[in-house]
Amino acid sequence: MSTPIRAAAQALADTLSAWRRHLHAHPELSGQEAETARYVAAELRRLGYQPREQIADTHGLIADLLPDSPSGAAAVALRADMDALPITEETGATYASRRPGVMHACGHDAHMAMLLGAAALLAERRAELRAPVRLIFQPSEEKSPGGAAPLVAAGVLNGVGEVYGLHIWSEMPVGTLGTRVGPFMSATSELRITITGRGGHAAMPQQCVDPIVVAAELVLALQTIVSRSIAMTDSAVVSITQVQGGSASNIIPEMVELRGTVRTLSEPVRAIVCARVHELATGVARNHGAAAEVAIREGYPAVVNDANAVSRALAAARAIGIGETDIVTMSPQGGGEDFAYYAQKVPAAFLFLGGRNETKGCCHPHHHPRFDIDEAALPIGAALLTQVALDWSVTGKTPR
Numbered sequence: 001m002s003t004p005i006r007a008a009a010q011a012l013a014d015t016l017s018a019w020r021r022h023l024h025a026h027p028e029l030s031g032q033e034a035e036t037a038r039y040v041a042a043e044l045r046r047l048g049y050q051p052r053e054q055i056a057d058t059h060g061l062i063a064d065l066l067p068d069s070p071s072g073a074a075a076v077a078l079r080a081d082m083d084a085l086p087i088t089e090e091t092g093a094t095y096a097s098r099r100p101g102v103m104h105a106c107g108h109d110a111h112m113a114m115l116l117g118a119a120a121l122l123a124e125r126r127a128e129l130r131a132p133v134r135l136i137f138q139p140s141e142e143k144s145p146g147g148a149a150p151l152v153a154a155g156v157l158n159g160v161g162e163v164y165g166l167h168i169w170s171e172m173p174v175g176t177l178g179t180r181v182g183p184f185m186s187a188t189s190e191l192r193i194t195i196t197g198r199g200g201h202a203a204m205p206q207q208c209v210d211p212i213v214v215a216a217e218l219v220l221a222l223q224t225i226v227s228r229s230i231a232m233t234d235s236a237v238v239s240i241t242q243v244q245g246g247s248a249s250n251i252i253p254e255m256v257e258l259r260g261t262v263r264t265l266s267e268p269v270r271a272i273v274c275a276r277v278h279e280l281a282t283g284v285a286r287n288h289g290a291a292a293e294v295a296i297r298e299g300y301p302a303v304v305n306d307a308n309a310v311s312r313a314l315a316a317a318r319a320i321g322i323g324e325t326d327i328v329t330m331s332p333q334g335g336g337e338d339f340a341y342y343a344q345k346v347p348a349a350f351l352f353l354g355g356r357n358e359t360k361g362c363c364h365p366h367h368h369p370r371f372d373i374d375e376a377a378l379p380i381g382a383a384l385l386t387q388v389a390l391d392w393s394v395t396g397k398t399p400r
């Protein structure tokens with residue numbers, strides 16, 4: 001099924017591919033997206049926009065499309081991320097990375113191309129707009145603390161009523177769209193627990209406080225957090241991934257260090273898990289006369305999708321001809337995304353757009369050296385973002 005927006009996006013397919021391929025060939029790491037930002041800004045200006053660059057002293061940029069007759073309605077924001085990964089590309093594609101060791105292996109090149117596509121399609125339909133549209137190109141999604149938080153702090157959501165983010169997804173076939181209401185991507189926290197005992201000769205443990213025994217008991221005790229402190233309707237992961245201590249078979253070491261990660265789908269559950277990690281670590285250590293120091297570094301919060309925003313996105317998907325069987329209700333994902341910071345501020349929907357096509361060799365996971373996407377996804381994504389913005393504009397929400 002084709003609709004005017006979908007057909008217009010399809011007519012833009014070669015341009016979308018050209019944008020994506022240029023960005024793909026010239027990837028930049030998190031926080032270093034200077035050339036990427038210049039390229040995107042130049043293309044936006046060519047489309048008639050006046051982008052504001054270097055937001056919050058980052059490579060982030062925003063561009064607004066204002067209606068002819070301002071109605072005071074809140075804007076809808078569309079967000080794309082810009083950074084690549086420290087991976088050496090092995091696709092052999094003609095548009096493969098020209099920068100050894102750097103690769104757009106998560107599809108952020110496609111995100112920028114689709115948002116530029118929406119910029120083009122929306123500019124042509126400016127007369128239909130009743131509410132402003134804000135385009136957000138955000139740096140440094142891949143590297144905590146991320147580029148979203150500084151942009152939000154700088155006010156990029158001021159006057160914005162809803163925000164949408166689209167992520168290409170290699171696990172789903174091209175032509176499909178996946179999302180869910182509520183928690184979608186996980187909150188991440190990194191753990192470092194240092195257990196300090198009293199070292200000495202392994203033959204005389206009575207003179208020592210053995211941090212290895214404390215660490216062993218603690219690793220098992222930490223596994224009771226999910227089973228005993230979290231409700232059956234909630235979920236969490238506590239993984240201890242590194243245990244380091246000791247230097248010889250006849251020495252009881254002074255210290256053992258544990259590292260690991262915590263994944264949760266809500267802030268209250270993250271708070272419970274982190275509090276229990278503290279209590280168990282200090283409690284188990286104290287019981288043995290040792291001391292535990294716990295450092296928890298919080299990563300991104302959970303991405304929580306708003307029900308109304310998801311409805312609007314799915315209505316837009318149907319409106320551009322995505323069939324009911326191609327709309328997937330997804331399970332919460334274990335990965336993190338700094339889109340979470342936008343979703344904390346205003347109602348938001350984060351969406352996965354299928355990019356997989358085995359016949360074209362686009363079947364490798366994200367962050368893989370042979371990751372690639374079926375570019376047939378690009379017009380679909382551009383059309384979807386355009387339709388969402390137009391639908392919002394018709395509803396005409398007032399500013400928050």
Ligand code: NI
Pocket residue numbers: 106107108141167
């Ligand atoms: Ni990504």
